[in-house]
Amino acid sequence: MPELPEVETVKRGLAPWLEGAKITDIAVSQRQLRYPLPNNFEQALIGCRIHKIHRRAKYLVFDMMGRGFIVHLGMSGSMRQIGKSEELRKHDHIVITTDKSRVVFHDPRRFGAMDLWEENSDKHKWLKDIGPEPLSNAFHGEYLSEKCVKRTQSIKQTLLDQNLIAGIGNIYASEALWRAKIHPARPAASLIMNEADDLVVAIREVLQSAIISGGSTLKDHRKVDGELGYFQHQFDAYGRAGQDCHREQCKGQIEKITQSSRATYFCAQCQK
Secondary structure: OOOHHHHHHHHHHHHHHHOOOEEEEEEEOOOEOOOEOOOOHHHHHOOOEOOEEEEEOOEEEEEOOOEEEEEEOOOOOEEEEEOOOOOOOOOEEEEEEEOOOEEEEEOOOOOOEEEEEEOOHHHOOOOOOOOOOOOOOOOOHHHHHHHHOOOOOEHHHHHOOOOOOOOOOHHHHHHHHHHHOOOOOOEHHHOOHHHHHHHHHHHHHHHHHHHHOOOOOOOOOOOOOOOOOOHHHHOOOOOOOOOEOOOOOOOOEEEEEEEOOEEEEEEOOOOO
């Protein structure tokens, strides 16, 4: 599933094509995504101008000045800009035509979703309980330490809790813990203050690096222009089971364990 960097990459790719554009048509060939598309989806949006595109956690928020729509890419969803005469592909479920371009929502598995919002997007049911953005000033070592102090679950699982931190998924949790030298199976409550500070720095670094590199190349993920991202080739932990640890002077190897049915990668030598 695309994580924060992938969604941020899509947002930045869509912005030049959609911000300031007026929606002139919406063609829907499949209304049953993860949730049914609202019956009035097209009627509510055609004729509106897209003021701004925001990202909140793993969601794209299209703002039309007090109203708009939200997109979640799910496991295999993507959005791409296409030419006016370009033919559609299989699983191109929604085509948004504006006075500037055409953008297609493509989702083979149909785990993605779209919904309308009014007045304040932060109050929408998908967004209202999400925690602070990890790249914002609201996320810092003191905040993380306070949220972890009574948690008996592992630190890896804690990082995946969207009510605690917005947008971190399986890949970047593993990467951040590797950078901070923290074992993923440690109880969250065992973190001390300086470790929480280090982990916040590591989370920010790995997310910023991924955004700069265009998101990771999960096999189903593509940027808006159809190009693949490149951060996958820079992973230090994720997907590297059995390979030597990248950390200088560490002689360990990357291991793989399963936590809550998800793969976790770490170096037992330097992540104590």
